[in-house]
Structure formats: structure tokens, C-alpha cells
Amino acid sequence: MKTLYELLNVNTNADNKDIKRAFHQLAKQYHPDLSSENSMFLKILDAYKTLIDDKKRKLYNTAQLCEQAKRSPALPNNRVSFAVSLQDLIDLRCFYRKTNGRKSGHFRPKGYDVCVHLTRSELENGSYVKIDIPAHVICPSCGGDRVHCSLCSHRGHILKAVTVPVPIPRNLEDGDMFYLPVRKLRQKEYAYFMIENLYIKIKILQEHIHGF
Ligand SMILES: [Zn+2]
Structure with a gap:
């Protein structure tokens, strides 16, 4: 097509x-x-x-990148390192709720820092990584009905890691950073991401060094 x-x-x-x-x-x-x-x-x-239309074009470009990414090989999971772990992010959210005294509403940090390690040839050939992003998803037990549900404590949703394929732009250099507007990504299943943007830093691996 x-x-x-x-x-x-x-x-x-x-x-x-x-x-x-x-x-x-x-x-x-x-x-x-x-x-x-x-x-x-x-x-x-x-x-x-x-x-x-600038907005529509950006959305289309992001969708295109994700489509392309699915066709290229995924890098192994150990190539991705997180500045803040998923658990830390969830703890941070609890902390935020306590200090702000908010019982409802969503805590969405602006960004989530991730570092991707890859070789120059992997970068040039086009790669993508799968990154787990915390999201609120519809409760699988009650389907969002909230009635007498112990799994979600009547919230209708639970916090879960949703895997997002992230394409790595080919024209980047070591130390470069790019971001993905996560909230604009459409998922098949309902998912309300806890973060707005994913900030991805590129680290080029020396090809002669083994171990990765
Ligand atoms: Zn439920």
C-alpha cells in the first residue's frame, strides 16, 4: 500500500x-x-x-513509524535501560497522591527517560525496541463495571505495563535524544498511559565489544 x-x-x-x-x-x-x-x-x-493539517500529519507520521517498526527486528530487552524503574514510577505516584492529598485524578509525569543501546549497523538498518509503559487498563475481572470487584477495588481499571513498539530513527548519533508522544499512541485495548512523553537516549555500542 x-x-x-x-x-x-x-x-x-x-x-x-x-x-x-x-x-x-x-x-x-x-x-x-x-x-x-x-x-x-x-x-x-x-x-x-x-x-x-499539522496535527493530523504528526499523528500519521507516528502511526507510520510504528507500522514500520513492527516490520523490522526488535532489539533484545537488555538493550533498554530505564532511568526510573516501573516500580519506582508507581511508588512515585503513590507519593504524589499522599503529598497532594488527591484521591482521584491521574498522575502523569511529563516524561519517562529511557536509554537504548545499539550498534551502528543496527541503527542504520532500522530497529525498534519494545518498551513497557505503565498504564491504566480496563479491569480484566469486572470489565470496568466496578461492581463488587476485588481485583480493581471498584475502580474499574488496574495499573499494568503495556508494551509499546518504539522505532529508532536512523539518522541519530551517539548521545542523541528523541521523544515519543506516548499519549498520542492508539492502542487496541483501552490504555491510559501514566506518562505523556517517552524520552529515548541513544547509546552506540562498539561492535567489537561482545557481551551484549
Ligand atoms: Zn474490577
């Missing part, structure tokens, strides 16, 4: 001017009045509407 960029015949870093120009050109070619390929016109129109 073609990407929206391929449909409009533009680069992934095309600006709004390029996108408009490409759309007008293709729209002339495939306009329903002039062409029998009505479905093609609708596809182009849809691609244009998504890419010209």
Missing part, C-alpha cells in the same frame, strides 16, 4: 507549499469531471487533508 506521501508524490519532509502544489497538479489530472478514476481523486484528497 502506498503511503500518503507516495500518493501525492512528495518527500516526507515536504512543506505545505510542496503539498499544495502536488495536490493541485494531481487534482487536475484525476478530477472527477475529467477522469473516470473517482476513487483515485478521493485518495489524493484524503492524503492532502491529512498532510496539510
